[in-house]
Amino acid sequence: MSTTPSRKRTIRDISNTQYPLTPTKTPTKTKKIKLIDNVKPSCVKKLTFDIAPTPSPTTTPTTTIYSRAKALFQRGSNFNNYSLQLISREREAKHINDFISSSIQNRVSNSLYISGPPGTGKTAQVQLLLQPYEKVSSTRVVKINCMTLNNPESIFHEIYCKLVNRLSIGCHRRKTLDDFTTLLNDDENQNFSSVIVLLDELDSLLTKDQQVLFQLFKLANTQNITRTKINLVLIGISNTLDLSNTFLPKLIRNNLQLDNLQFLPYTSDQIKSIIVNKLSTLNEEIFHPGAIQFCCKKAASVSGDLRKAFDICYKSIELVEKNQGKVMIQHVAKICTTSFGSTENHMINLNLSQKAILCQLYNCQQSTEGKEISINNFYDFYKKQDEMNKLIGLLKYGEFIEILNALESIGCVVISNGKGNSNKNVKLNVLYDDILRSIENIGILKKIIN
Numbered sequence: 001m002s003t004t005p006s007r008k009r010t011i012r013d014i015s016n017t018q019y020p021l022t023p024t025k026t027p028t029k030t031k032k033i034k035l036i037d038n039v040k041p042s043c044v045k046k047l048t049f050d051i052a053p054t055p056s057p058t059t060t061p062t063t064t065i066y067s068r069a070k071a072l073f074q075r076g077s078n079f080n081n082y083s084l085q086l087i088s089r090e091r092e093a094k095h096i097n098d099f100i101s102s103s104i105q106n107r108v109s110n111s112l113y114i115s116g117p118p119g120t121g122k123t124a125q126v127q128l129l130l131q132p133y134e135k136v137s138s139t140r141v142v143k144i145n146c147m148t149l150n151n152p153e154s155i156f157h158e159i160y161c162k163l164v165n166r167l168s169i170g171c172h173r174r175k176t177l178d179d180f181t182t183l184l185n186d187d188e189n190q191n192f193s194s195v196i197v198l199l200d201e202l203d204s205l206l207t208k209d210q211q212v213l214f215q216l217f218k219l220a221n222t223q224n225i226t227r228t229k230i231n232l233v234l235i236g237i238s239n240t241l242d243l244s245n246t247f248l249p250k251l252i253r254n255n256l257q258l259d260n261l262q263f264l265p266y267t268s269d270q271i272k273s274i275i276v277n278k279l280s281t282l283n284e285e286i287f288h289p290g291a292i293q294f295c296c297k298k299a300a301s302v303s304g305d306l307r308k309a310f311d312i313c314y315k316s317i318e319l320v321e322k323n324q325g326k327v328m329i330q331h332v333a334k335i336c337t338t339s340f341g342s343t344e345n346h347m348i349n350l351n352l353s354q355k356a357i358l359c360q361l362y363n364c365q366q367s368t369e370g371k372e373i374s375i376n377n378f379y380d381f382y383k384k385q386d387e388m389n390k391l392i393g394l395l396k397y398g399e400f401i402e403i404l405n406a407l408e409s410i411g412c413v414v415i416s417n418g419k420g421n422s423n424k425n426v427k428l429n430v431l432y433d434d435i436l437r438s439i440e441n442i443g444i445l446k447k448i449i450n
Contacts, residue, residue, distance in 0.1 A: 065284050066321040072278045073314040075307060084128050086121045087277055088270035095261050096235075097129050103233045104139065104194050111220040111234040113202075116263030117351035119305030122237050123200050125263075133196055140192040146204035152212040155205060156180045159197060177215055184219075184228035195232050202236035214250055221256050262393050265304020265351045267402045271296040274306065275313060286317065287327045295332045301406035303351050312336060346410040347430065347438040355439050356392055357403050358412060359449040360385060361428055362435060372425045375404065375415070388448050 085093035096112070103110040114122050127143070134141045142162045149155060160175040160183060161168045187193065197220075199205070205212050220234035251258050266274075275292055279285075295316070299309035315335045316327045350358075364373055364381045373381075379400055383389070395403070404426060407413045416425040439445040 064321075065282060065286060066317055066324075069279070069282060069286050070314055070317050070321075072281070073310040073317070075310065084131070086125050086128065087274045088266065089121050089125050089263075092121075092261060092263060093125055093129065096126060099259060100129065100133070100196065100233060100235075103231070104133070104196075107193065107231050108222050109220045109227065109232045109234075110222055110259070111217045111236070112259045112261060114235065114237045114261045114263065116239070117265050117303060117305065118239050119303070119307040120263040120265055121306065122263045126198060126235060126237065130196065130198065138192055139194045139196060141196045141198070143198045143200070145200045147201040149204065152205040152207055155199070155212060155216070163195065177219075181219065181228065184230045184232060187229040190230065193230060195230055197232065197234050199234070199236045202238040210250055214254075217251060217258060218254070218256060221258075264393075264395075264399065265353065266300060266306050266309075267304070267399070268293075268296040268300035268406075271299055271304075271306060271309045275309065285326070287313075288329065290329045291316070291327045291332045294329050295336075297406075297409060298332070298336050300402070301409040302346060303349050303354075304406075305351075308339075312339065315339075347412060347434055350407075350412075350438065352392060352442065352445075353395065353399075354403055354407060355435075355442065355445055356388060356448070357382070357400070357407065358428070358430070358435055359439065359445050360388070361413065361426065362432065362449060365428060373427065375401070375424050375426050378426055385448070388444070391444055 084097070096114075099110065099112050114126070116122050130141050130143075133139045140163055142159055144155070144158055144162070146152075146155065149158065154174070156177050156179065157171070157175040158168055160180050161171055163183060183190070184195070199216075202213070205216075207213075216234060217236075219228070220232040272292060275287075275296065279287060279292075295309060295312050299305065299312060302308060312332060312335050313327075316331045319331050319335065320327050347355075347358075360382050361373075361378065364378055367381070379397060382400065383394065404413060404415065408415050412428070412430050414427050414429045435449065436446075439449070
């Protein structure tokens with residue numbers, strides 16, 4: 001059987017032959033872009049920075065006269081930016097300023113106790129006078145509201161931490177009176193020579209034995225035997241005058257003197273001067289003069305609290321804001337009706353001087369056995385009450401008349417018509433039990449009333 005012969009394979013030598021190298025993968029085709037002269041590529045985006053158009057005056061939001069007026073009477077608004085004394089508090093401002101400046105200049109430790117009803121400008125006036133001292137490197141100013149403390153004994157810890165610029169929670173150990181005293185004697189390592197401490201709501205530090213207050217005022221006293229190298233100027237503010245009756249006797253027994261200043265409630269004329277000063281910054285009259293007068297008399301008659309007068313003005317402006325009108329007497333009267341209650345509620349909100357006058361008028365009526373009492377005779381009786389006047393302070397005749405008028409406006413007393421105060425009689429128009437309820441937390445007045 002014959003077989004087909006197989007083809008013989010031959011291998012060619014191509015080692016000396018040059019051939020182009022084969023690429024490992026097929027190259028992708030590239031698209032040629034033909035650029036035309038003077039034509040920018042579409043892929044290039046031009047960035048433009050446009051200036052926002054200035055809004056026209058019609059689209060600019062404007063502040064109305066009413067919103068600006070309300071801003072004037074917001075609580076905490078400063079109405080006297082260019083002076084260190086509040087309007088109608090010139091006498092008190094001079095007293096405080098003289099106390100601070102003399103203590104700093106003479107480099108002595110000293111203490112001042114300021115008392116008065118709420119809303120009489122005590123804290124605001126002191127803080128204004130402390131502003132220049134906060135800019136002096138040799139004097140350190142510490143401000144503490146004692147109501148924020150968990151307990152009275154922690155006051156030394158708070159003062160210490162503020163003096164060394166540390167948070168109270170940053171100290172590993174609670175600082176005591178001894179630590180505070182040591183700091184005041186470490187004048188070589190401290191960059192200040194005087195410390196001014198303002199303690200607001202001082203009555204929050206009261207304890208059964210008044211030990212905390214006594215230690216503070218003893219440390220800041222010119223007659224203290226163990227004087228510190230860094231002098232301490234202590235200013236305490238309280239809303240109650242009963243503190244004088246409970247705390248001052250202990251200082252006197254220990255031969256320690258304390259400077260005392262009382263802020264009396266604002267009178268209607270004082271409130272009016274403050275409100276008029278505020279409204280003078282507006283270029284338009286928004287209050288009728290009669291409305292201002294009514295507001296001031298009402299606020300002075302209730303408590304003499306300036307903040308309440310501001311609240312009346314603020315709410316009265318809100319009442320007329322929608323109608324774009326002027327604040328009239330009826331608007332203020334409507335706000336006062338909703339803000340203040342009955343005569344019994346008025347008596348609870350009276351300040352200490354007003355309640356004291358009611359108590360003395362009751363005593364005076366008891367002593368005369370029901371006979372009519374002229375205003376002048378009542379003032380003579382009032383001046384003879386030495387025990388009360390030493391603790392509360394003797395009112396001048398004008399201040400006395402102002403309080404009687406305020407009490408008459410809320411129905412607590414009745415003043416008969418007559419020419420001159422010598423011909424005008426005054427008598428109580430409230431019950432004895434109502435007076436007792438209004439003074440139930442004021443020990444000094446409970447002792448005075450028969």
